[in-house]
Amino acid sequence: MGSVILSDSEVELYQSDIDDDSLRKYILVAAMVGCFSEAPKIQAATYSANQIELKLQEINGSFDIEKYIDISKAFKIQNDSEQSVEFKNMSIISPKIDKEFEKYSNYIEKDISSAKAEATGVAKVIAQIKFDKISVELTPSNTIKFTLTFDKEKMLMVTYPFDTIEGVNKGDVVFSVFVNRKHIASDSMNLTDLVAGFNNFLSV
Amino acid sequence: MRLKYPCCLIPKSYYKDCMDMNKIAALKRPCVVRSSSKPFNETFNIETDTLREDIIFPKEIMGLSLNLIGGKLHLRHLKYRAKGSAMKEWRKPEKTTIKKYQNSFEKTKIAVPIYFYLKDINNKPFPYYRTKDSEAQKLIKALNINPPATDDKFIFEGQCFVKHTPNKINYWHVEMFLDDINKAEITPKNKSVWARSAATEAYKHIVSGNARSVVEKYSIIPKAEYLEVA
Structure with missing residues (x-):
């Protein structure tokens, strides 16, 4: 199984000398965005604010690769280790989301199934962070909060509001960073940017 | 059946009217605790x-009830909660007896301790946001300050602190308070947007990261801090 994340705004034709494995993934992505009539086997597809994520089964061997090199430069293929982190993390987060929605869905002031779909979309982006431990909670403020810990020192709290709140752009998250439980930063921003920035912070 | 109340918690006439929380905060690891039911x-x-x-x-952190441990209050006492008239402030040299407040406390089945080290929450600054209106401009002028700002808001600095507030049946009761930049208390009665923002920011900066389910050690409160004559 592979995973591909792409920007849905920059599809363009492009020919490349990339290796076959990546190429197959590109083609599967392109198939998903409608470049091909013969869509290969697609196990699952989910949509979040600015991204489309595809979870794919291996392509059928008879698929004509040469015919379809029609993809976006903006496609970001994750390497295998990143993929395994994301999938492993989602296997940890998903049951926690289910449990919270079973127990605390009374906190949510919107359609529960769409809130759960939004929460899962947010979780899939957060799953790209290599955390040690994570907790998930629905809050009485109509939000879902993810708390991630790292090396027993660093902690990241990410809160996604299901409705717009003052001072936070629609679709953005509110986050706080703690080191040794001391608060060092808070702000609101786009989740994808936050995840990229936080991964950089962890790698320093 | 009549509930028994731990009399060691009741304020004594020979106790100090009010403990100096800054002196207690100067101890090695003073700790306050709240219980969850x-x-x-x-x-x-x-x-x-x-x-x-x-x-x-x-919104609850303005006047949040807590208990100082390390004196006469122990974890087993967290199940007892004052209610009604027993919640009123105790002032020296008032003598109180549990007989008078027999119906003014309850014992909860569950009392899960939530610990805070006093140093983590006392005299701690937090930012809050206030719209650039005439009131905010007046305040800036009066205080002669030049606060940072966003496009439409000033960023002020508030202060979170803990004050000893003994009640009629619990000398070890303390509360969390928030002050604004002008050292004026922000109370729950203040319904303005900036006051709500202050509570949210104080929660985010001070409470959420510092609440603990366990603490390794906590300081014993020296008698000199609460006895009138040590």
Whole structure:
């Protein structure tokens, strides 16, 4: 199984000398965005604010690769280790989301199934962070909060509001960073940017 | 059946009217504790040892009830809660007896301790946001300050602190308070947007990261801090 994340705004034709494995993934992505009539086997597809994520089964061997090199430069293929982190993390987060929605869905002031779909979309982006431990909670403020810990020192709290709140752009998250439980930063921003920035912070 | 109340918690006439929390904060590891009537796994996120947000709401932190441990109050006492007239402030040299407040306390089945080290929450600054209106401009002029700002808001600095507030049946009762930049208390009665923002920011900066399900050690409160004549 592979995973591909792409920007849905920059599809363009492009020919490349990339290796076959990546190429197959590109083609599967392109198939998903409608470049091909013969869509290969697609196990699952989910949509979040600015991204489309595809979870794919291996392509059928008879698929004509040469015919379809029609993809976006903006496609970001994750390497295998990143993929395994994301999938492993989602296997940890998903049951926690289910449990919270079973127990605390009374906190949510919107359609529960769409809130759960939004929460899962947010979780899939957060799953790209290599955390040690994570907790998930629905809050009485109509939000879902993810708390991630790292090396027993660093902690990241990410809160996604299901409705717009003052001072936070629609679709953005509110986050706080703690080191040794001391608060060092808070702000609101786009989740994808936050995840990229936080991964950089962890790698320093 | 009549409930028994731990008399060691009751204020004594020979106690100090009010303990100096700054002096107590100067001890090695002074600790305050709040109790939750929900089970442990509904009070804390077990995986990350963080407090669930539905246990203490941001708007509750103005006047949040806590207890100082390390004096006469022990964890086993957290099940006892003052209510009604027993919640009123105790002032020296008033003598109180439990007989008078027999119907003014309750014993909860569950009392999960939520610990805070005093140093983590006392005299701690937090930012809050205030719209650039005429009131905010007046305040800036009066204080002669030049606060940072966003496009439409000033960023002021408030202060979170803990004050000793003994009640009729619990000398070890303390509360959390928030002051604005002008050292004026922000109370729950203040319904303005900026006051709500202050509570939310104080919660985010001070409460959420510092609530603990366990503490290794906490300081014993020296008698000199609470006895009138040590």
